[in-house]
Amino acid sequence: DVKVTQSSRYLVKRTGEKVFLECVQDMDHENMFWYRQDPGLGLRLIYFSYDVKMKEKGDIPEGYSVSREKKERFSLILESASTNQTSMYLCALMSSRDTDTQYFGPGTRLTVL
Amino acid sequence: AQSVTQPDIHITVSEGASLELRCNYSYGATPYLFWYVQSPGQGLQLLLKYFSGDTLVQGIKGFEAEFKRSQSSFNLRKPSVHWSDAAEYFCAVAPRNSGYSTLTFGKGTMLLVSP
Secondary structure, eight states, X not given: OOOEEESOSEEEEOTTOOEEEEEEESSOOOEEEEEEEETTTEEEEEEEEEETTEEEEOSXXXXXXXXXXXXXXXXXXXXXXXXXXXEEEXXXXXXXXXXXXXXXXXXXXXXXX | XXXXXXXXXXXXXXTTSOEEEOOEEEOSSOOEEEEEXXXXXXXEEEEEEEOSSOSEEEOGGXXXXXXXXXXXXXXXXXXXXXXXXXXXXXXXXXXXXXXSXXXXXXXXXXXXXXX
């Protein structure tokens, strides 16, 4: 089974704080993705990475950055959190054994006060 | 640009009744097609996918979906709904052979199951 772990299920931060959301996989999959999910808007792609130290912007990268120093870990960074970044954040990966299919983690619900 | 439309925001179905969730896509060529389900507070679970071949695809939990090229549709069906099927359902598409394809999601359909 493909397993995607997100470091926190719930997170509460204050405006202006730097926030790290972590996503970890236990296999050797190359492609990892960060989405945010908002009611009525569905899922929107923030960033993705297809290898270590490689990253590509998705549809809504503004206000976010990412880090992929090791293959198993893909971090989403909010440099200065704002209230409009309150959302559910979902990490996904694409299995190298089941290409073109994405598998999702349980999500992190972030609230920015 | 590609887009995915799920015309129904909410659907209520009686337990034991049949279900059909609609999905239409707009794309230059037939994309890869997916259905995911999300239970409250959880991540997305893959139900089924269509890449090629038989246009009727079987998935987990008794779901199936039919790809109709002429209608650009990929509707999800289940013959008899259980209360545990209450969740939000997302249709998604990805371009073929993109190497590291990204998904475009519909906005989701919330399924409510009545007793």
